[in-house]
Amino acid sequence: METKKLNLAFVYNVRHKKPCLADEQAVAEAEFDEPVTINGIAHSLRKLGHEVYRIEANEEAYLKLKNLKNKLDLVFNVAEGLQNHDREAQIPAMLENLNIPYVGSKPLTQALCLNKAYTKKVLAYHQITTPRFQMFYNPNEKLSRKMRFPLIVKPVSEGSSKGITNDCLVNNQMELYKKIGELIEKFNQPALVEEFLNGRxxxxxxxxxxxxxxxxxxxxxxxxxxxxxxxxxxxxxxxxxxxxxxxxxxxxxxxxxxxxxxxxxxxxxxxxxxxxxxxxxxxxxxxxxxxxxxxxxxxxxxxxxxxxxxxxxxxxxxxxxxxxxxxxxxxxxxxxxxxxxxxxxxxxxxxxxxxxxxxxxxxxxxxxxxxxx
Ligand SMILES: Nc1ncnc2c1ncn2[C@@H]1O[C@H](COP(=O)(O)OP(=O)(O)OP(=O)(O)O)[C@@H](O)[C@H]1O
Ligand SMILES: [Mg+2]
Structure with missing residues (x-):
């Protein structure tokens, strides 16, 4: 017996360069998938019996989705989004606009979860434990007296450990402010400082x-x-x-x-x-x-x-x-x-x-x- 065949658009971002700390484009693409991964997922979708339309999540994606709209049952989306701080919400927002069903959370949740500080605010409201934190919009702000070293400094809206290098774990004010300054400048976004949890x-x-x-x-x-x-x-x-x-x-x-x-x-x-x-x-x-x-x-x-x-x-x-x-x-x-x-x-x-x-x-x-x- 076969599964009921779906007409599926498979939407992804492809990595053009291997991750490497020294290369800006490689760091920017760290979240994207290798061509071999994309081929593997597409192959599996076909193996499941579905008709697969591959769409790279670049600037042409909206028009391609629009043209396919009447054919598609569902979109299997693994795209991290091309750029900027709400990027994971981009494809879901296009699909909401076109009224095409898709796999995964809605744009609001996608954008929210890409911002670790907003996520933590929602978690805190629900009394879900998450490390104590403070946001730094510039490196001149004062560290709250509640915050205890060691601390970890991270870009607030990145994934795949982008910007989270070994020296983001800081033990004193000097290391802290050096890292905050570096990350704000490099990633053009606020720095999230959290208490470092040393457990499993x-x-x-x-x-x-x-x-x-x-x-x-x-x-x-x-x-x-x-x-x-x-x-x-x-x-x-x-x-x-x-x-x-x-x-x-x-x-x-x-x-x-x-x-x-x-x-x-x-x-x-x-x-x-x-x-x-x-x-x-x-x-x-x-x-x-x-x-x-x-x-x-x-x-x-x-x-x-x-x-x-x-x-x-x-x-x-x-x-x-x-x-x-x-x-x-x-x-x-x-x-x-x-x-x-x-x-x-x-x-x-x-x-x-x-x-x-x-x-x-x-x-x-x-x-x-x-x-x-
Ligand atoms: N507050 C913390 N206490 C201890 N370790 C932390 C803390 N925050 C981050 N880390 C360490 O840094 C790693 C990367 O952090 P985080 O998961 O926030 O980054 P990411 O880039 O979003 O990761 P992913 O690859 O899962 O997208 C964590 O897996 C953990 O080992
Ligand atoms: Mg992580």
Whole structure:
């Protein structure tokens, strides 16, 4: 049996240069996908039986979408957006304008989550734990007396660890103000200063809306990093240390967690999804403080989904650990959007429902607190 074929536009941004700290265009494109990733996703969409129209999210994208409007059932959007600080909202906003259904959150949520400070304000309103923070619009502002070193300085609206280099972890006022000045100038946006949490770090992938499926958490490991690198997922770690040839193990999945702690993290993520009105899929970065209390660091609305397992792409790793094939993972993301829009999709490629819970049993069944769902 075949799935009901959808006419899908697949929208993406393509990386023209490999990530490299010294090259401005490469840093600007760090969030974009490699051609091999884009081909891999398109291939999987076709393998699922869909008709796929590829559209690069450049200045021509709106017209291409408009021309296809009457043909399309749905848009599978992985575009980070071409430029500027609301970029992830650009394609969803075009699709709202054209009234074409698409996978993922609405423009408001996309733009909000790209601004880490606004995100944190919403989280704080909902009493969702997130590190204490202060925004700096210029390097002459005074550090609040509530803020405790060590601190981390980051550009407020970037992803893929852009601007988050090893020296963003600062221990005194001199280092702090030097970094704030550098980042404001380089990224032309305010700097976000947060208290640095030194506990374990996880990234949690979610699929679906009602119900939401929490995939096995991925732990970011810092133990084996060279001594000169701070315990954080910096630009250096993400793009230099963490490569397919590296001998250093930088992530592990499923994270070795006490079941009760897992439930605490799961609840934190589900509350975050609800508070921000996140749709269909996302990946949430969580880090524990020194007492082991989990905090939300930030939300990735359009998580990377590099098909090649050697690349350690976190969302596909979580899905694989749960027992899903790459195509099953993509199908589940599409299905979440189809269910919201009442778009019929044949259940032929539906993964076995036990996969949602098998990994839980395998990971936690030895623990007293664990009760099979
Ligand atoms: N307040 C904090 N305390 C401890 N570590 C932090 C904090 N903020 C950021 N980090 C570290 O820096 C990394 C990158 O930060 P963050 O997730 O905010 O950046 P990003 O560029 O949006 O990441 P992504 O690649 O997920 O898009 C985190 O994964 C974490 O290791
Ligand atoms: Mg992150």
């Amino acid at each position: 770090e996880f990234t949690v992938s979610l699929i679906g809306n009602d119900p939401v499926e929490v995939l096995p958490p991925v732990e970011i490991l810092f133990d084996h990093l060279p001594n000169n690198l701070a315990p954080m997922d910096s630009y250096e770690v993400k793009w230099i240390i963490d490569n397919p040839e590296s001998q250093i193990q930088t992530i592990s999945c499923p994270a070795q967690l006490d079941y009760k702690k897992f439930l605490q993290i799961k609840k934190l993520c589900l509350r975050t999804k609800q508070a921000l009105d996140i749709l269909d899929w996302c990946r949430i970065d969580v880090r524990m403080d020194s007492e082991g209390c989990p905090h939300v660091l930030e939300i990735n609305q359009i998580p990377g989904i590099i098909p090649d397992p050697k690349e350690n792409s976190r969302f596909p790793l979580a899905a694989r650990t749960a027992g899903y094939t790459y195509e099953e993972m993509i199908h589940k993301i599409i299905k979440a959007a189809c269910d919201r829009h009442n778009i019929p999709l044949s259940p032929a490629l539906e993964p076995a429902p036990e996969k949602a819970t098998n990994w839980l049993v395998k990971t936690f069944s030895g623990q007293k607190a664990f009760k099979p769902i």
